[in-house]
Amino acid sequence: MSIVETVTESLAAYPGASVKEVRLRVGALAAVEEESLQFCFGMATEGSPLAGSRLVVNRLPVVLHCEPCGKDVELAGVQSFRCPVCGALGSDFRQGRELEIEAIEIDEVDGAGHQPAGSQSQAEMHTSKAQEAGK
């Protein structure tokens, strides 16, 4: 739901544009199941400006800063938070909890041009649409 809302708000600057793709960055520790997310995305976007768009989920592995090695190391999974090089347990996370919308790909209407964010009426219109879609 909040994906639809955020993307719809950002579209205010691109009147008439349609969304082709929504790209997410999801850390391995973010508790997101891609299949269910994909399934829900179709339903959640119905009737919104995002309808029919593709959802691309970029998974990010956990990256720990290993104190003994003095550098950041990437982990293969989330079953153990030991440095794969020296075996020390680490808790200094540098990556892995992300849950964000990275970017969207849109088709712009030629001539409509890019207006700086905040043509207020547009923003309001899109927001209320998103809220309707959210119900």
Next chain:
Amino acid sequence: MTTRIVELRRGILKKNDELAAELRARYAAAGALVLNLVSSPGTGKTAFLERTLRELLARGSRAAALVGDLETDNDARRLAASGAPVRQINTHGICHLDADMIGKHLDDWQAVDLARLDYLFIENVGNLVCPASYDLGEKIRVALLSVTEGEDKPLKYPTLFNSADAAVITKMDIAEPCGFDREAAVHNINEIRPGIRIFETSSKTGAGMDEWLSYLAEQRAVRV
């Protein structure tokens, strides 16, 4: 038609995170230590909290609790027997509490003034997945695990255990008949959250409660 990539870089749970930050500031200003208790359904969160509230009140501390469930106010009624002010939050199908629910329930809670509380406990909806992602502004997130659940629960639900500040093992009084492997459980918790404080407790016999209550007092002294 021109195709364009628009960078957004917006957190999906940003709204919750913002509300949680406001709550955190509010708790700090009031001087109340706030804890978020998370576990599977049936781990014994309510029994553990019941005992905690009772013992805190007996020691002269001021404590209150918010308790989340999909339906019924059974838990609130159980907890209220401790003498502490308790308020039920019914989520009606939602599997976790979020910062907005907490804020609203604090706003119109006549019986409780945060500034006059030492401790506020939030008993989350029984679920080991989604509550991990929703910050409630708490200072301490407590993950509970009972001896009947299997020692590998922390490995199965790493996100939640990894986000915890303290771990509580419940129902230690029946550890033996359950064949509970204490060492394996402690090892697994440490693999997921190195160095975390672990309390081995029984809400029935009171085992481990003194250590837990000292921890609460310490945390209140340090962190509020």
